[in-house]
Amino acid sequence: MKNFKTIVLSNQEISSGYYRMRILAPGFGKVGKPGQFIMFRVQTSLPPLLRRPFGIFRTGFLPADCEGQPPKEYLEILYKVVGRGTTIMSGLHEGDRVEVLGPLGRGFDLGVAGNDKILVGGGIGLVPLYMLAQELVKSSRVRLLIGGKRRDDIIMVTEFERLGVNTHIATEDGSLGEEGFVTRVLERKLQKYPRAEVFACGPMPMLEAVQRLCAAENVPLQVSLEALMACGVGACLGCVVKGAGHSEQNPQYLCTCKEGPVFRAERLDWSKLTDEEGTCEGCKS
Amino acid sequence: MTDLAMNNKTNVKRPSLAVNIAGIHLKNPVMPASGTFGYGEEYAPYLDLERIGAIVTKGLSLRPKAGNPTPRIAETISGMLNAIGLQNVGIDDFIKFKLPFLREVNTPVIVNFFGNTLDEYGEVAARLADLPEVAGLELNISCPNVKQGGIVFGTDPKAAAEVVSLVRSRSQKPLIVKLTPNVTDITVIARAVEEAGADILHVDVMDGHFVPNITIGPDVVRAIKKYSTLPLDVHLMIDNPDRYIDKFAEAGADMMSVHVEACDLEKLLPLIRKLKCKAGAVINPETRVEAVIPFIEYADYILVMTVNPGFGGQAIMPACLEKVVRIRKYIYEERKVNRAILIEVDGGIKTSNVKDAVKAGADIIVAGSAIFGSKDYKAAIEKLKK
Numbered sequence: 001m002k003n004f005k006t007i008v009l010s011n012q013e014i015s016s017g018y019y020r021m022r023i024l025a026p027g028f029g030k031v032g033k034p035g036q037f038i039m040f041r042v043q044t045s046l047p048p049l050l051r052r053p054f055g056i057f058r059t060g061f062l063p064a065d066c067e068g069q070p071p072k073e074y075l076e077i078l079y080k081v082v083g084r085g086t087t088i089m090s091g092l093h094e095g096d097r098v099e100v101l102g103p104l105g106r107g108f109d110l111g112v113a114g115n116d117k118i119l120v121g122g123g124i125g126l127v128p129l130y131m132l133a134q135e136l137v138k139s140s141r142v143r144l145l146i147g148g149k150r151r152d153d154i155i156m157v158t159e160f161e162r163l164g165v166n167t168h169i170a171t172e173d174g175s176l177g178e179e180g181f182v183t184r185v186l187e188r189k190l191q192k193y194p195r196a197e198v199f200a201c202g203p204m205p206m207l208e209a210v211q212r213l214c215a216a217e218n219v220p221l222q223v224s225l226e227a228l229m230a231c232g233v234g235a236c237l238g239c240v241v242k243g244a245g246h247s248e249q250n251p252q253y254l255c256t257c258k259e260g261p262v263f264r265a266e267r268l269d270w271s272k273l274t275d276e277e278g279t280c281e282g283c284k285s
Numbered sequence: 286m287t288d289l290a291m292n293n294k295t296n297v298k299r300p301s302l303a304v305n306i307a308g309i310h311l312k313n314p315v316m317p318a319s320g321t322f323g324y325g326e327e328y329a330p331y332l333d334l335e336r337i338g339a340i341v342t343k344g345l346s347l348r349p350k351a352g353n354p355t356p357r358i359a360e361t362i363s364g365m366l367n368a369i370g371l372q373n374v375g376i377d378d379f380i381k382f383k384l385p386f387l388r389e390v391n392t393p394v395i396v397n398f399f400g401n402t403l404d405e406y407g408e409v410a411a412r413l414a415d416l417p418e419v420a421g422l423e424l425n426i427s428c429p430n431v432k433q434g435g436i437v438f439g440t441d442p443k444a445a446a447e448v449v450s451l452v453r454s455r456s457q458k459p460l461i462v463k464l465t466p467n468v469t470d471i472t473v474i475a476r477a478v479e480e481a482g483a484d485i486l487h488v489d490v491m492d493g494h495f496v497p498n499i500t501i502g503p504d505v506v507r508a509i510k511k512y513s514t515l516p517l518d519v520h521l522m523i524d525n526p527d528r529y530i531d532k533f534a535e536a537g538a539d540m541m542s543v544h545v546e547a548c549d550l551e552k553l554l555p556l557i558r559k560l561k562c563k564a565g566a567v568i569n570p571e572t573r574v575e576a577v578i579p580f581i582e583y584a585d586y587i588l589v590m591t592v593n594p595g596f597g598g599q600a601i602m603p604a605c606l607e608k609v610v611r612i613r614k615y616i617y618e619e620r621k622v623n624r625a626i627l628i629e630v631d632g633g634i635k636t637s638n639v640k641d642a643v644k645a646g647a648d649i650i651v652a653g654s655a656i657f658g659s660k661d662y663k664a665a666i667e668k669l670k671k
Binding site for chain 1: 320321322328343349351352357358360362363367369372
């Protein structure tokens with residue numbers, strides 16, 4: 001799949017500050033893999049110049065407009081309004097012209113069929129886990145642990161439940177589900193299912209905590225990282241993270257866009273993954 | 286596509302965009318800037334690499350380089366800033382892993398490279414010298430984002446010549462030298478003329494609207510102020526100077542002059558005085574002297590332009606000196622305020638005509654080419670002062 005110009009099919013606010021956008025994308029379902037992302041040009045004019053990276057939430061079909069027409073294939077992204085780009089996006093309407101580059105990057109490895117699968121999503125980090133769950137439920141029991149600051153940050157729970165995924169919610173203020181960090185739920189689940197495989201996406205502090213827990217229990221972990229990106233295809237080297245064994249003499253920088261965004265946890269240098277304060281939801285602006 | 290179909294029907298020949306640069310044949314003159322295009326393979330899924338004129342690689346060094354810590358990019362309005370820091374796989378891995386892919390692409394490959402030392406430059410050039418798939422070399426002596434990004438070589442004429450001749454001796458390939466624009470340091474020149482005996486530093490601020498040229502803004506004025514103790518005379522050749530006088534005052538201007546053609550002097554001159562700057566009124570050659578006379582009362586100095594502002598190196602328009610005489614006469618005979626009002630003359634003043642300007646009544650002489658066009662600033666200033 002290449003860069004293509006297309007239109008917005010719908011764009012709705014699904015929770016306070018969170019939006020779901022459907023974009024016309026014929027043929028996208030065949031090529032998009034769980035965990036991959038798109039670079040999205042938020043409007044045809046400038047600014048902003050840079051495309052924004054968004055995880056693919058899912059793909060699907062809408063009924064045709066009239067008889068004799070093929071059904072309309074779409075891809076869906078979810079986003080939280082945090083900056084200039086997402087503010088412009090939140091104002092887009094059906095029929096608006098946009099540009100999509102993708103699918104891009106390396107997605108999730110589906111792991112060993114039959115093993116318990118635990119998905120951990122923090123806030124908007126839940127996005128790349130949906131298509132993953134769609135695949136995993138075919139051969140494994142899947143549990144989703146969702147964390148957020150408050151109830152507004154917990155989105156799309158019913159969509160996962162419809163797939164047959166067992167969901168657990170934790171909010172920091174206790175306004176939905178149990179009170180506290182989602183990693184506390186994970187700690188319990190790992191005790192109960194020691195042969196599980198874990199897949200996580202969310203803010204960096206959450207990922208670091210998940211990594212510590214999984215490493216301690218010797219449980220395989222794949223993480224999907226977020227980063228500020230410019231090209232999305234591995235050319236500009238603007239979105240690198242440090243790989244395992246990185247040092248000044250032996251640089252092991254990995255491109256989040258091309259070698260990721262999904263990494264097996266052991267490929268990364270968790271002591272100092274990035275030099276900044278940690279990537280965060282805000283970076284996906 | 287319809288254009289193309291029509292062309293075929295009517296047998297109109299499509300124009301050739303082919304160019305030849307230093308022996309490299311390009312299908313068209315479009316090539317990516319080094320660093321924006323990886324090693325070419327990154328864009329292969331999205332773009333037919335044979336459609337562009339040439340592929341220019343990321344900068345390569347003798348050994349692999351880690352690059353800068355993150356964050357490395359920041360978005361600006363309709364653009365971005367980056368400081369990747371020359372991360373690259375090193376010349377050996379490039380030849381082993383990246384070049385075989387490029388060999389299959391029917392587009393010339395230009396390899397950008399840099400070194401920490403002269404020897405490294407030579408070594409990389411030598412390793413690329415005999416590879417038929419490399420069409421040309423781009424010598425990077427300009428990267429500002431790392432200390433040893435070659436900019437050391439790019440800002441010193443001797444070092445630049447040395448590295449170019451070394452690379453030339455190691456390789457017969459067409460050689461592009463990528464220069465840095467960061468070569469002149471205005472603060473060094475400001476100090477040099479101060480030491481050579483100048484009394485005031487006169488800075489021309491042009492905006493590309495009021496005059497057909499663009500120069501500097503408040504940041505550069507601030508930089509000069511840091512390095513010089515001389516009074517700074519800022520000449521605003523800009524539209525709407527009222528919007529900027531605060532900024533230049535804050536940047537360290539001691540004198541600020543604005544054009545009678547650009548603003549309401551009656552309002553602006555007192556404002557400039559309020560900012561604790563000497564306020565100047567400027568008059569262009571084509572403007573009649575009567576236009577400025579009503580405002581002399583508000584000014585600390587009158588700047589008479591003896592060339593059309595915008596560019597240096599013009600010849601003086603002697604008729605303008607008559608304005609100096611008229612203004613001088615007004616100041617002596619009719620002025621109502623009790624303070625010194627000086628006359629400054631700017632444009633085409635040289636050793637040969639400086640006497641005329643002084644005789645006409647000029648108190649301050651602005652000299653550009655007469656000083657900066659000479660090798661010895663000190664001698665030039667002494668000559669003018671005589």
